[in-house]
Amino acid sequence: MRKIVTLALIGSSLALVACNTVRGAANDLNSAANCTENTINGGRC
Structure with missing residues (x-):
């Protein structure tokens, strides 16, 4: 169960x-x- 929770936290x-x-x-x-x-329209960035 602990491994599943750890993997879920890492994945999220x-x-x-x-x-x-x-x-x-x-x-x-x-x-x-x-x-x-x-x-293009003659303005500045």
Whole structure:
């Protein structure tokens, strides 16, 4: 039983870390896209 609980905690921790990483990558891509669009339209980043 103890091993199952340990594995569940480790698995949920890894899932939370992966979720935050993907969310951060999406924010970075969105920021780069906004910067590119502003530059094309004659603005600044």
